[in-house]
Amino acid sequence: MEAVKTSEKTTLQVKRFKPSENPTTNFFTEERGLKAWLTTVDHKKIGLMYLGAVAFFFALAGFLAIALRTELWTPAKTFIEADTYNKLFTLHGAMMVFFVLVPSIPAALGNFILPMQLGAKDVAFPRLNLASFYIYLIGAVFTFIALFMGGFDTGWTFYTPYSSDGDSATVIWVTLGVFILGFSSILTSTNFMTTIHKLRAPGITWDKLPLNIWALYATSIIQILATPVLAITILLLSLENIMDIGIFDPAKGGDPVLYQHFFWFYSHPAVYIMIVPGFGIISEVITTFSKKTIFGYWAIALSSLAIAFIGFLVWGHHMFTSGQSPVATTIFSFLTFLVGIPTGIKIFNWVATLYKGSIDMKTPMLYVFIFLFLFSIGGFTGIMLGALSVNIHLHDTYYVVAHFHYVMMGGTLMALLAGLHYWWPKMTGKMYNETLGKVAATLIFIGFNMTFLPQFVMGAQGMPRRYYNYIDQFTPFHQTSTVGSYVLGVAFLIILYYLVKSLMSDEKAPANPWESRGLEWQSTSPPDLHNFDHTPVVINKPYDYHRPMEEFQLGLAVEHNGHGEAHDVDVKETEQENS
Amino acid sequence: MGRLFDFMLPENMSPLTADYTDGLFHFINEASTIVLVGITIALIYFAIRYRRKSSDDKTPVITHNNKLEITWSVIPLFITLIIFSWGYKGWLNLKAVPDDAYEIHVTGFKWNWAVSYENGAQTLNEIHVPQGTPVKLVMKSRDVLHSFFVPDYRVKQDVLPNRYTYVWFQAEEVGESQVFCTEYCGTSHSNMLAKVIVHEPDDFKNWLEMNGGAGGSGDPVEAGKELVNLNGCQACHSVDGTPGIGPSFKGIWGKEESLADGSTVTVDENYVRESILNPGAKIVAGHDNVMTPYEGILSDEDITNIIEYLKTIE
Numbered sequence: 102m103e104a105v106k107t108s109e110k111t112t113l114q115v116k117r118f119k120p121s122e123n124p125t126t127n128f129f130t131e132e133r134g135l136k137a138w139l140t141t142v143d144h145k146k147i148g149l150m151y152l153g154a155v156a157f158f159f160a161l162a163g164f165l166a167i168a169l170r171t172e173l174w175t176p177a178k179t180f181i182e183a184d185t186y187n188k189l190f191t192l193h194g195a196m197m198v199f200f201v202l203v204p205s206i207p208a209a210l211g212n213f214i215l216p217m218q219l220g221a222k223d224v225a226f227p228r229l230n231l232a233s234f235y236i237y238l239i240g241a242v243f244t245f246i247a248l249f250m251g252g253f254d255t256g257w258t259f260y261t262p263y264s265s266d267g268d269s270a271t272v273i274w275v276t277l278g279v280f281i282l283g284f285s286s287i288l289t290s291t292n293f294m295t296t297i298h299k300l301r302a303p304g305i306t307w308d309k310l311p312l313n314i315w316a317l318y319a320t321s322i323i324q325i326l327a328t329p330v331l332a333i334t335i336l337l338l339s340l341e342n343i344m345d346i347g348i349f350d351p352a353k354g355g356d357p358v359l360y361q362h363f364f365w366f367y368s369h370p371a372v373y374i375m376i377v378p379g380f381g382i383i384s385e386v387i388t389t390f391s392k393k394t395i396f397g398y399w400a401i402a403l404s405s406l407a408i409a410f411i412g413f414l415v416w417g418h419h420m421f422t423s424g425q426s427p428v429a430t431t432i433f434s435f436l437t438f439l440v441g442i443p444t445g446i447k448i449f450n451w452v453a454t455l456y457k458g459s460i461d462m463k464t465p466m467l468y469v470f471i472f473l474f475l476f477s478i479g480g481f482t483g484i485m486l487g488a489l490s491v492n493i494h495l496h497d498t499y500y501v502v503a504h505f506h507y508v509m510m511g512g513t514l515m516a517l518l519a520g521l522h523y524w525w526p527k528m529t530g531k532m533y534n535e536t537l538g539k540v541a542a543t544l545i546f547i548g549f550n551m552t553f554l555p556q557f558v559m560g561a562q563g564m565p566r567r568y569y570n571y572i573d574q575f576t577p578f579h580q581t582s583t584v585g586s587y588v589l590g591v592a593f594l595i596i597l598y599y600l601v602k603s604l605m606s607d608e609k610a611p612a613n614p615w616e617s618r619g620l621e622w623q624s625t626s627p628p629d630l631h632n633f634d635h636t637p638v639v640i641n642k643p644y645d646y647h648r649p650m651e652e653f654q655l656g657l658a659v660e661h662n663g664h665g666e667a668h669d670v671d672v673k674e675t676e677q678e679n680s
Numbered sequence: 681m682g683r684l685f686d687f688m689l690p691e692n693m694s695p696l697t698a699d700y701t702d703g704l705f706h707f708i709n710e711a712s713t714i715v716l717v718g719i720t721i722a723l724i725y726f727a728i729r730y731r732r733k734s735s736d737d738k739t740p741v742i743t744h745n746n747k748l749e750i751t752w753s754v755i756p757l758f759i760t761l762i763i764f765s766w767g768y769k770g771w772l773n774l775k776a777v778p779d780d781a782y783e784i785h786v787t788g789f790k791w792n793w794a795v796s797y798e799n800g801a802q803t804l805n806e807i808h809v810p811q812g813t814p815v816k817l818v819m820k821s822r823d824v825l826h827s828f829f830v831p832d833y834r835v836k837q838d839v840l841p842n843r844y845t846y847v848w849f850q851a852e853e854v855g856e857s858q859v860f861c862t863e864y865c866g867t868s869h870s871n872m873l874a875k876v877i878v879h880e881p882d883d884f885k886n887w888l889e890m891n892g893g894a895g896g897s898g899d900p901v902e903a904g905k906e907l908v909n910l911n912g913c914q915a916c917h918s919v920d921g922t923p924g925i926g927p928s929f930k931g932i933w934g935k936e937e938s939l940a941d942g943s944t945v946t947v948d949e950n951y952v953r954e955s956i957l958n959p960g961a962k963i964v965a966g967h968d969n970v971m972t973p974y975e976g977i978l979s980d981e982d983i984t985n986i987i988e989y990l991k992t993i994e
Binding site for chain 2: 183184187254255256260262263266351352356357358391392393394396397398399400421422423424427430431434435438439441442445446448449450452453455456457458459460461462470473474477478481482484485487488489490491492493494496497498557558561562563565566567568569570571572616646647
């Protein structure tokens with residue numbers, strides 16, 4: 102067979118092959134022992150280590166949330182002091198944002214899945230990938246040092262001049278932790294972008310790219326462009342604290358509103374760093390469990406990029422009451438509405454995908470449905486907060502707290518849970534208990550709404566956020582919310598229980614239990630150390646669910662491995678089939 | 681009257697500032713509810729109608745539909761532009777203070793609101809205003825950021841240490857409205873509360889005259905007591921011995937205090953003066969360095985009066 106070179110495209114002759122159902126080795130068995138794990142450059146092991154770290158921080162920050170909600174059971178002191186409360190909510194916010202939400206989907210699930218969806222052996226820079234993980238851990242160590250030095254009570258936003266007043270030593274440690282953490286994000290993103298550009302298997306043209314990859318690509322752009330601004334801000338904050346240079350603190354000649362601009366210039370795009378990877382997971386899961394081609398592939402792919410770009414221009418909507426210029430306030434409000442449109446487009450396309458599908462309500466799909474409902478509420482209340490006059494009333498109340506929990510927990514975390522259950526058999530080779538999975542998902546839905554719906558009401562009635570004491574009229578709302586948080590706690594314990602139990606069990610999961618057409622599912626479960634036996638040639642589109650499962654085999658280049666050719670290849674099959 | 685989401689908002693006590701906000705709040709809520717119900721019904725209907733019957737189910741190939749994409753991009757764009765304009769208009773109204781507004785000065789500091797009126801009257805954590813008159817509050821902070829929020833009036837504004845900011849409202853009914861601090865400012869952030877107290881215009885005049893020129897009694901102890909009240913010292917320093925954020929004033933005069941660095945100090949005139957002007961210099965063990973310096977805020981005479989008052993609290 103001969104590769105025929107035309108003026109534009111290369112035609113690659115391939116034959117089909119199917120990975121073995123019963124492989125003798127996988128990435129767990131090929132490199133064993135603690136040292137092999139700690140020094141591994143395998144993207145799958147690094148992804149799992151991230152997953153473990155993220156789960157640890159989530160459990161810790163979640164536990165803090167339960168403690169905070171318990172304290173709010175009564176209007177005055179319930180069981181902790183005001184200073185302790187202030188430190189705990191700061192820590193809850195900082196850990197959830199910097200140690201859980203930002204790395205969760207890209208660094209944990211993304212690390213594992215991205216190279217496999219591209220048919221690559223690994224990410225482009227495997228050693229850099231391991232370095233990112235250790236930088237992440239070093240950042241965490243700095244935060245714990247700050248904790249042992251007495252903690253910090255500035256809120257995760259570190260607003261000046263409060264954060265530069267009094268005992269600022271702990272603030273310096275924790276912000277340096279965040280500074281270091283930023284490099285982990287930047288390196289992971291650089292790695293992902295390079296991998297997407299350079300390591301796509303032959304046959305994966307840009308229009309065959311899974312939407313999960315488009316989402317991670319958009320996320321990487323934001324991370325690379327926004328994170329350095331956070332680093333600069335933190336550096337300036339430290340300079341001010343250590344060397345007494347007036348930048349943000351008016352007592353030293355600085356301007357506190359400038360800090361807010363710098364901070365939100367990163368932290369607003371960071372919201373999209375947290376949610377856009379979730380969009381990717383939703384597209385993968387919703388097609389698999391409705392067995393249907395995605396509706397509006399380009400609308401979904403390009404809206405991720407649109408969000409990435411417009412998302413850079415709306416940071417000032419966190420500052421409508423701050424005293425910033427009225428002209429800026431007007432423009433930021435206007436742009437905020439524009440960024441809502443691509444998000445709405447995504448929701449409508451996902452719902453349309455379900456039309457005439459073959460819907461199987463397994464646990465991952467249940468989470469997608471929960472996501473669509475909760476995230477829609479998060480979106481609508483975002484529109485509410487973008488409206489100038491209404492924002493003045495709602496800013497810094499529990500309405501805002503409820504809104505961002507609907508987006509971050511109802512959005513990102515539900516997507517993460519969908520992805521975790523969806524890829525669990527791929528990552529571990531084990532199957533979780535489906536019944537317990539659905540029970541936990543239902544409890545999460547109930548507990549979540551019970552926790553955060555009352556917060557919309559009390560926020561609109563005036564309950565300010567970050568309040569240790571509150572006036573009596575808010576008691577029923579706070580108590581409902583607290584009970585809801587306990588329900589959530591129980592649901593997460595159930596998830597922990599059945600996932601750990603599945604790891605202990607001897608039962609093996611099938612290679613592709615969902616009959617997904619995704620490339621990552623065409624390998625063995627758990628995958629081989631190098632993901633695929635051969636460099637695969639991708640014949641089908643990722644969401645061709647109308648074609649029978651048997652057709653979803655990988656191609657194998659007959660003459661050569663396809664590398665060294667342009668990615669623009671026409672695939673032509675040989676007659677002989679190998680199954 | 682009788683909108684679906686009325687239960688979410690507090691009573692509207694200042695229609696001139698609150699009406700725009702409330703109207704838009706209801707519009708967005710109602711429009712969102714319609715779309716959310718639509719999405720939810722579609723989700724549930726599809727999940728039941730198209731549930732998987734067998735693993736061999738065939739699904740149609742529907743890749744996209746440009747007409748639909750344009751519809752669900754343009755209609756929401758249109759609605760959000762309406763919302764933007766509506767919100768903008770209401771916000772301009774909040775920013776445009778009526779020319780005849782009555783001015784009151786408000787200073788936020790950890791963790792109190794100090795209020796001063798045209799004739800020198802002063803109050804702490806109480807803002808007395810005349811009914812049916814536009815009132816403009818000119819605000820600044822003495823230390824960190826605070827934010828002034830009256831839910832009943834739908835007004836909120838951050839209070840900054842390096843510039844003046846303002847809000848205005850017009851309370852239409854005699855009564856009280858709650859004020860919150862909504863920018864996190866430390867330990868007692870959630871106790872930084874105040875009340876707007878609305879009087880009939882004539883009552884307000886009387887009240888103002890009766891309270892004009894605070895601290896003018898001539899008795900140093902009384903003047904010192906007044907200063908301690910007006911400056912909110914009691915938020916942290918109790919006068920009855922209750923432990924607080926700062927040491928209690930009860931029996932403090934002449935007391936031997938152990939400091940955070942291990943040394944001791946006797947509470948005398950010079951120590952009190954230093955602790956007011958430069959609180960961080962000598963911190964009593966068991967307390968944090970959180971007090972705002974009063975350099976430039978209290979005069980030497982004020983401090984002398986406060987010292988005379990402290991001597992009397994036993």
